[in-house]
Amino acid sequence: MRRRAAPPSTRTLAVAAKAFRLLKPTSPPYTVSMQTLPIYNAETQILDALTSGNRLILEAPTGSGKSTQVPQMLLNAGITERDIIVLQPRRIAARMLARRVAQEVGCPLGKTVGYHVRFDRKCSDNTRIIYETDGILMRQLLSDPTIPHVGAIVFDEFHERHLYGDIMLALAIELQATTRPDLKLIVMSATLNSNQLETYLSPCPVIRSEGRTFPVDIQYLKSLSQKSPPAIWDLAADHCSTMLQTESDGDVLIFMPGAHEIRKTIQALERTLSRNTIEILPLYGDLSPEQQDRAVMPSSKRRVIVSTNVAETSLTIDGVTLVIDSGQARKARFDPHRGINTLLIEKISKSSADQRAGRAGRVRAGACMRLWTEADHRNRADQECPEIQSVDLSETVLSLTQHGIADPRTFNWMDSPDPVTLARSIQLLADLDACVDGAVTDLGKRMIAFPMHPRYSRMFLAGEHFGCLPRVALMTALLQERSILIRTNDRQIQKRRETFFESCTQSDVLCLIRAFEYAEDRRFDISACRELGIHAGSAKQCARLRDQFLATAKRLKMDLSDSNPDPAALLKCLLTGFSDQVAFRASMGTTRCSLVHNRRGTLEKSSIVKQSPLLIASEINEIGKRGENLEVRLSVISAIEQTWLTELFPEAIKTSDQVVYDTDSRRVRVLRRTSFRDLVLDESRSGEPSKDQAAEVLAQEVLIGNISLKNWTEKVESWIARVNLIAEYCPDMQVTPIDDDARLQIFENICHGGFGAKDIKHRDVWNGLDAWLSKEQKDAVTALAPERVTLTNGRSPKVVYAAGEAPKIALRVQELYDVNAVPTLAMGAVTPLVHILAPNQRVVQITDDMRSFWNTSYPQIKKDLKGRYPKHEWR
Numbered sequence: 001m002r003r004r005a006a007p008p009s010t011r012t013l014a015v016a017a018k019a020f021r022l023l024k025p026t027s028p029p030y031t032v033s034m035q036t037l038p039i040y041n042a043e044t045q046i047l048d049a050l051t052s053g054n055r056l057i058l059e060a061p062t063g064s065g066k067s068t069q070v071p072q073m074l075l076n077a078g079i080t081e082r083d084i085i086v087l088q089p090r091r092i093a094a095r096m097l098a099r100r101v102a103q104e105v106g107c108p109l110g111k112t113v114g115y116h117v118r119f120d121r122k123c124s125d126n127t128r129i130i131y132e133t134d135g136i137l138m139r140q141l142l143s144d145p146t147i148p149h150v151g152a153i154v155f156d157e158f159h160e161r162h163l164y165g166d167i168m169l170a171l172a173i174e175l176q177a178t179t180r181p182d183l184k185l186i187v188m189s190a191t192l193n194s195n196q197l198e199t200y201l202s203p204c205p206v207i208r209s210e211g212r213t214f215p216v217d218i219q220y221l222k223s224l225s226q227k228s229p230p231a232i233w234d235l236a237a238d239h240c241s242t243m244l245q246t247e248s249d250g251d252v253l254i255f256m257p258g259a260h261e262i263r264k265t266i267q268a269l270e271r272t273l274s275r276n277t278i279e280i281l282p283l284y285g286d287l288s289p290e291q292q293d294r295a296v297m298p299s300s301k302r303r304v305i306v307s308t309n310v311a312e313t314s315l316t317i318d319g320v321t322l323v324i325d326s327g328q329a330r331k332a333r334f335d336p337h338r339g340i341n342t343l344l345i346e347k348i349s350k351s352s353a354d355q356r357a358g359r360a361g362r363v364r365a366g367a368c369m370r371l372w373t374e375a376d377h378r379n380r381a382d383q384e385c386p387e388i389q390s391v392d393l394s395e396t397v398l399s400l401t402q403h404g405i406a407d408p409r410t411f412n413w414m415d416s417p418d419p420v421t422l423a424r425s426i427q428l429l430a431d432l433d434a435c436v437d438g439a440v441t442d443l444g445k446r447m448i449a450f451p452m453h454p455r456y457s458r459m460f461l462a463g464e465h466f467g468c469l470p471r472v473a474l475m476t477a478l479l480q481e482r483s484i485l486i487r488t489n490d491r492q493i494q495k496r497r498e499t500f501f502e503s504c505t506q507s508d509v510l511c512l513i514r515a516f517e518y519a520e521d522r523r524f525d526i527s528a529c530r531e532l533g534i535h536a537g538s539a540k541q542c543a544r545l546r547d548q549f550l551a552t553a554k555r556l557k558m559d560l561s562d563s564n565p566d567p568a569a570l571l572k573c574l575l576t577g578f579s580d581q582v583a584f585r586a587s588m589g590t591t592r593c594s595l596v597h598n599r600r601g602t603l604e605k606s607s608i609v610k611q612s613p614l615l616i617a618s619e620i621n622e623i624g625k626r627g628e629n630l631e632v633r634l635s636v637i638s639a640i641e642q643t644w645l646t647e648l649f650p651e652a653i654k655t656s657d658q659v660v661y662d663t664d665s666r667r668v669r670v671l672r673r674t675s676f677r678d679l680v681l682d683e684s685r686s687g688e689p690s691k692d693q694a695a696e697v698l699a700q701e702v703l704i705g706n707i708s709l710k711n712w713t714e715k716v717e718s719w720i721a722r723v724n725l726i727a728e729y730c731p732d733m734q735v736t737p738i739d740d741d742a743r744l745q746i747f748e749n750i751c752h753g754g755f756g757a758k759d760i761k762h763r764d765v766w767n768g769l770d771a772w773l774s775k776e777q778k779d780a781v782t783a784l785a786p787e788r789v790t791l792t793n794g795r796s797p798k799v800v801y802a803a804g805e806a807p808k809i810a811l812r813v814q815e816l817y818d819v820n821a822v823p824t825l826a827m828g829a830v831t832p833l834v835h836i837l838a839p840n841q842r843v844v845q846i847t848d849d850m851r852s853f854w855n856t857s858y859p860q861i862k863k864d865l866k867g868r869y870p871k872h873e874w875r
Contacts, residue, residue, distance in 0.1 A: 037064060037065030037069055038060070038063075038064040038065065038209060038210060039060055039064045039065040039066050039069050039070065039209050040065070040069065041209060041210070042058070042060070042207050042208075042209040043073055045207050046058065046070065046073060046207060047073060047074075047077050047079065049205045049207065050074070050079050050152075050184055050186070051077075051079070053203075053204075053205065054176060054181070054182070054183060054184050054185065055176075055184075055185045055186075055201050055203075055204040055205075056184075056185070056186045056187070056204065056205060056207065057187050057188075057197055057198060057201065057204055057205070057206040057207070058070065058186060058187070058188045058189075058206075058207050058209065059188075059189060059190070059191075059206065059207070059208045059209070060188065060190065060208070060209035061190045061209075061210075061213065061358065062190045062213075062313055062355055062358050062359070062362075063213060063316065063358070063362045064209050064210075066156075066188050066209070067086070067097055067156050067157075067188075068097060068100055068101050068104065070154060070186065070188065071084050071086050071101065071129045071154060072101065072104070072105065072129070074152055074154075074184075074186075075112075075128055075129060079151075079152060079184060080151025080152045080182075080184055081151060082148075082149055082150055082151025082152075083127070083128060083129075083130055083149050083150050083151060083152075084128060084129045084130070084151065084152045084154065085130050085132060085137060085150050085152070085153045085154065086129065086130070086131045086132070086154040086156055087132065087133070087134045087137060087153060087154065087155050087156060087165060087168065088131055088132070088133055088134075088156055088157070089133070089134070089156075089157055089160050089162045089165060090133070090285060090310050091117035091118060091120070091133055091285055092283075092284070092285045092287075092292055092310050092315075093131075093157075093310060093313075093315055094115045094116075094117050094131040094132055094133055095115050095117060095120065095131070095289065095292075096292065096293070096296060096315055097115075097131050097315070098113055098114055098115035098122070098129075098130075098131040099115075099293075101113045101129060101131075102114075109122055110122040110123060110124055110127065111124060111126055111127065112126065112127065112128050112129065113127065113128070113129045113130075113131075114127040114129075114130050114131075115130065115131040115132060116130055116131075116132040116133075116136050117132060117133050117136065118133065118135065118136070118451055119548070119551065119552075133164075134162065134164035134165045134167075134168050135164050135451065137150075137153070137168055138164050138167065138168055138171075138399060139451075141168075141171060141403065142399060142402050142403060142448065145175075145179075145403065145404075146175070146179050146180060147175070147180075150183065151182070151183070151184060152183070152184035152185070152186065153168070153172055153183070153184070153185055153186070154186045154188060155168070155169060155185070155186065155187045155188065156188050156189075157188070157189055157190075157313045158187050158188065158189045158197075159189040159190065159191050159351065159383070159384070160189075160313075160384060161384055161385070161386035161387055161388070161415075162387050163387040163388050163391055163393075163396060164396075166386060166387070166388050166413070166414055166415070167388075167396060167399075167400070169185070169187065169414065170411065170412045170413065170414065171403065172185050173185070173201070173412065174412065185201075187201070190313060190355060190358075191351045191354070191355070191383075196414070197414075200414050213358055213361040213362065214361040214362070214363070214364050214365045214366065215361060215365050216323075216357050216358065216360045216361040216365070216366050216367065216368050217365070217366070217367045217368070218357055218367075218368045218370065219367070219368070219369050219370065220370050220372065220373055220374040220377065221235075221370070221371060221372060221373050222373070223373060224372070224373060231264070231268075232256070232261065232265075232326050232328070232371060233256070233261055233264040233265035233267075233268045234268050235371050236254050236256070236265050236268070236306075236324050236326060236371060237265060237268035237269045237271070237272055238272075239324050239369045239371070240252055240254060240269060240273075240304060240324055241272045241273065243322050243324070243367065243369065244273070244278070244302070244304075247321070247322060247367070249302070249321075250302075250319065250320070250321030250322050250364075250366065251302060251303040251304070251305065251317070251319040251320045251321065251322070252303070252304040252305070252320070252322040252323070252324065253305050253307060253311060253317060253320045253322070253323050253324070253359055253360070254304065254305070254306045254307070254323075254324045254325075254326075255307060255308070255309060255311070255312070255323070255324070255325045255326055255329075255356050256306055256307070256308065256326050256328070257308065257309075257326060257328040257329050257330045257345045258284070258308060258330045258343070258345070259282075259284050259286060259308075260537070261326070261328075262282045262283075262284055262306045262307070262308070263282070265306045266280055266282060266306055269304060269306075273304070277301060277302060278301060278302055278303070278304060279299050279301040279302070279303045279304070280303075280304045280306070281294060281295040281303060281304070281305050281306070282295065282305075282306050282307070283295040283296070283305055283306065283307035283308070283310065283311060284307065284308045284310065285308070285310065286544070295307070295317070296315060296316075296317050296318075298318060298319065303319065305317060305320070308329070308330070309329045309348070309352070309356075311359065312352060312355045312356050312359075313355055316362070317359070318362075318363070319363070320359055320360060320362065320363075320366075321360055321361075321363065321364060321365075321366035321367070322360055322366060322367055322368075322369075323356055323357055323359050323360040323366070323367070323368040323369070324368075324369045324371065325353060325356045325357070325368060325369070325370045325371060326371050327347055327348055327353065327370060327371055327372045327376075328345050328346065328347060328348065329345070329346065329348050329352070330343040330344065330345055330346075331343065331344060331345075331346050331384075331387075331390075347372075347376075347380055348380070348384075349380055349381040349382060349383050349384050350377065350380050350381065350382050350383075351382060351383050351384065352384060353370065353377070353380070356368070357370075386414075386415045388413065388414075388415055388417050389415060389417060389418060392421070392424075392425060392453070393408075393417055393421060393422055393425040394425040394428050394429055394453065394454045394455075395452075395453055395454055396408075396425075397422070397425045397426060397429060397435070398429055398434055398435060398440065398444060398447065398448060398454055399448065401429075401435050401438065401439065401440050401444075402440045402444070402445065402448055406438030406439065407438060408422060408426070409422060427580070427597070428454070428455075428580060429444070429454060431579050431580040431596075431677075432444075432447075432454055432455070432458045432576075432577070432579070433458075433649075434447050434454055434458070443458075443461070446461055447461065449556055450552065450556070451552065452476075452549075452552075455577040455578065456476045456479075456480075456577060458576050458577045459472050459475070459476060459573045459574065459576055459577040460472055460473070460476070460549075460553065460558070461576075462572065462573040462576040462577075462648075463573045464553075464558050464559050466564050466569040466570075466572060466573060467559075467561060467562065467563035467564035467569065468562055468563075468564045468565075468569045468570050468573065469550075469553060469558060469559065469560055469561075469562070470550060470560060470562045471513065471562060471570050472570065472573050473546045473549040473550050473553065474513060474516065474542070474546045475509060475512075475513060475570065475573070475574065476545075476546075476549055477542040477543075477545035477546040477549060478509070478512045478513065478516060478542050479509070479618055479636070480545065481538055481541055481542050481545065482535075482538055483512070483535075483538070483636075484512060484515055484516060484519070484534050484535050484538045484539045484542060485497075485511075485512065485515055485532075485533060485534060485535075486533045486534070486535050488533045490533070493531070493532065493533040496531060496532055497532055497533065500514070500515075500518070500532060501514065501608060504608060505608060505609065505610070505611075506567070506571075506609060506612070506638065506639045507567070507571060507608075507609065507637070507638035507639060508607055508608055508609065508618075508635070508636045508637050508638065509570075509571070509574060509618060509636060509638050510567055510570070510571075510638070511608055512636075513570075515532060515534050515539075516539055516542060516543075518532060518534065519534050519536060519539040519540075520539070520543060524536045524537075524539055524540045524543075568641075568644075571616075571638050571639075571640060571644075572644055572647075572648060574616060574618065574638060575616055575640055575644060575645075575648060576648060578616050578617070578618055579596070579616075579648075579649060579652075580596050580597065581595065581596070581616055581617045581618070581620060581634075582595065582596050582614070582615070582616050582640070582645070582676060582679060583595045583596075583601060583603075583614075583615045583616070583617055583634055583679075584613060584614055584615075584679055584680070584681060585603070585612075585613045585614075585615065586613070588611065588613070591603040591605065593615065593634060594679060594680070595617075595632075595634075595679065596676065596677050596678065596679045597677070597678065598678060599632065600632060601617070601620065601632035601633065601634045602632065602633055602634065603615070603633075603634050603635075603637060604633055604634060604635040604637070606635075607635065607636075607637040608637075609637045609638065609639050611639075612639030612640075614639065614640050614641065614642055614681070615634070615637050615638065615639060615640065616637070616638050616640050617634035617635065617636065617637055618635075618636035618637075618638070619634070619635045619636045620632060620633070620634055620635075621633045621634075621635060642676075642681055642682075645676050645681075649676070652676055652677050653674065653675070653676055654674070654675050655672065655673070655674045655675075656672070656673060656675075657670055657671070657672050657673075657686050657687070658670070658671055658672075658673050659689045659693045659694070659696075659697050660697065661697050661698070661700075661701050661706070663706070665756070666707075666756055666757040666758065667755055667756035667757070668689050668693070668694040668697045668698060668755050668756065669685060669689070670685070670686050670687045670688060670689050670693075671683045671684065671685060671686060672684050672685075672686035688755075689755065691752060691753055692752075694751070694754065694755045695748045695749075695751040695752040695753070695754070696748060698747070698748075698751040698754060698755075698756075698757075698760060699744050699745075699747035699748040699750075699751050700744065701757075702747045702750075702751065702760075703740065703743060703744050703747060707757045707760070707761075708761070709750065709760065709761065709763065709765055710761055710762050711762065711763065711764060711765045711766075712765050716765060716766075716769065717802070717803065718800070718801045718802070719769065719781075720738045720769075720803070721801035721802055721803050721805075722781050722785035722801050723735060723737065723738055723772075723773070723781055723785075724737045724738060724803070725785050725801065725807065725825065725826055725830065726780060726781050726784055726785055726826060729825075729826035729827070729829040729830055730780070730784060730826050730827055730829070733777060733780045733784075734777070735773065735777050735780065735781065736772070736773075738772065742772070746765075746768045746769060746771075746772060747768075749767075749768040749771060750763050750764075750765055750767075750768040751763075784825060784826050784827060785799075785801065785807075785825055785826060786799065786825075787799060789809065789822065789823040789825075789832065790823065791816075791819045791822065791823075792818060792819055792820070792821070793815075793816070793817060793818040793819050795811065795815055797809040797810065797811050797815075799825070799832055806830070806832070806833050807825060807830060807832045807833070808832055808833040808834070808835055809822065809832050809833075809834055809835065810834075810835040810837060810843075811834070811835075811836070811837060812836075812837045812838070812839060812841070813836055813837070813838070813839075813844075813858075813861070813862075813865075814839075814872060814873050816834070816836065816850070817873075817875055819850055820850050820851045820854070821850055821851065822834055822848075822850060831848045832848070833846055833847070833848050834846070834847055834848065834850060834853075836853065836861075838865055838869070839865070839869045839872050840869075844861050844865070845857055845861065862874055
């Protein structure tokens, strides 16, 4: 990162502007057309707001020019003498916007205007406007918490609510409030929940700029077959062909969720369109800069650009008047199977759909074909869900902890993450030995240098240690992508796989590596890969991802030698990243396993690992709905050795004697247990428990219901309810209530001297209860919460006492004649409820006011019951 000392003092705007003019190139920085963009109608308001304050919310529609012109406004007006950072959610947008602004300013890219994204940087010491991704600025902030070279941060396309954009805004607010009150913050988007944002940034002015768009005719599919719907790329190609025939000019922009769908769409288009008159171009992040530039540059031919959502907002593609929208996008989501964040295809929101449609109305009236029904559109979310509520936060929490935020639960989140997700991330970082007690460990500090999930950065460090980093890079790529081995029922392929993998019995991951090497040796030839059921495209993508990982390791000056061919070294690296998914199978006759953190799971039968009791699962699949019993399946299994756990996690291996209740023998035993964290790996008998130890364990089993005491009857529970009633309503009696802790103590007294369920099953329980109260307290309970009460008509019904319920008596109507009130309990504090019964013993009324019952309810009850029970007395 470039280091430039902060200026000694803040100059006036006039002096700053003069200084900038001396730096400007001699060629004109703007053309007249730039000054006519709609955003310039708000220029005075923008500059006034940032002159008098340091925060601004700018809402301006797509095409207004905000992404390219606002940074230039700030620079020309001398709003800051330091760098103006423009945060972009995508690398491609950062690079292409920087190139466009450099052209407008009239300087080579990397001079006054530059960019900095992952794997690519074009800046110099003289660069004043830098377009960069939010992850880059986050890392700069970790390196130097005051970011002295930054004078203004422009958060562009903030409505997309990317994780690091939210985090950077929160950190920038904190920075403003502490060491950098001069820092300017501008939050921009075409569509914003500005009320929420205004509250979050308060005090902060909101400026809304009108755009200049033309009407767009939006059409939907009439219907879509549910049984065999056409592929989305075929639908897009068909509608594109129709649009090109019905519209005489204008380019077409097709939105697809990812590179795979883009390639499929282009193949479908090439079957119907002529390359002589139509130019078909892809646009997505993994293309080379030259290919990306070609998609947005003017052409002599009519163009069809097939793009991801990168063309939804920041980038402007001139000439587009027709849009075809798949209605899908790849979004960052937590993948619970692999325990990492990944990109999943999901439906876009209504606001994103509007953004895409607006691309057709930039130069004249246009048309947009949405490849979903209008009914589907009505059911879509209005706005995008913030990433912070849908992704794993391990990498974020690690970065925040490094920044000095010991408890991320107290962080100034704009939208708070799910507490369960946050707790899971904190636990994972502890398992990886990256964070301990709210502080980043030395290992964690090294992990932060890697732009990847902490699981994999931990594996990379282990790979360097064990001398197998290139293979760890490959293993990481294979685990991040979908499996390169296609599920198949083809018996010939299955037989070939059995022969090919017969030496790989200890790990499904090693099988994946061997399959990849087979595909790579054959240059990912589709026919050759088909022999073993290998997905050639996925394997090729894994190769690209591996090379990116190795390039990162090289930049970090890591040892890339592959000096340790032992497969065990590779599996040890895997263990360092997935130690929270260690599983133990107690018997070879079952697929059921216990896992770390008190979880249970079942091994996938398709795993090649059959005979190992100690395993690690690279994927965990929860089948079922939250809140119900989930079936947990473990897949991509590798066998590991207990000695590896001792070698890699010595502090997590504990051997101790524990007094436990053996459910098979139904007796208390002392077991010597060896555990990895909370997962028991081995246990054996170790001596006999003392009487006190046995009583404590037996009492706990009685409390949770695993052991029953025959003499602990309803009468006992009734007595306890009477005791608790007096304890609550007659505090002067100083009766201690019998809660769960007291029950446990009573049970211990009852169980003392016993060592098994049989020893205590028939024990007397009243001695334990009698010891709880003094004679005076027992007499008070007997008198103030009696077993029976005497009514004015001479009857003495039993009072029913139960935990958590009001005391009650139950009598038939005829047994309550002449009773206008019932005796109270607990010195008049409690009136028992009267359950009034019909002759068939069913309740017809519940009351604590008998006089009111006779006057109001009884006449109707008598009318209803007298005809059915004429032989009974009815007064």
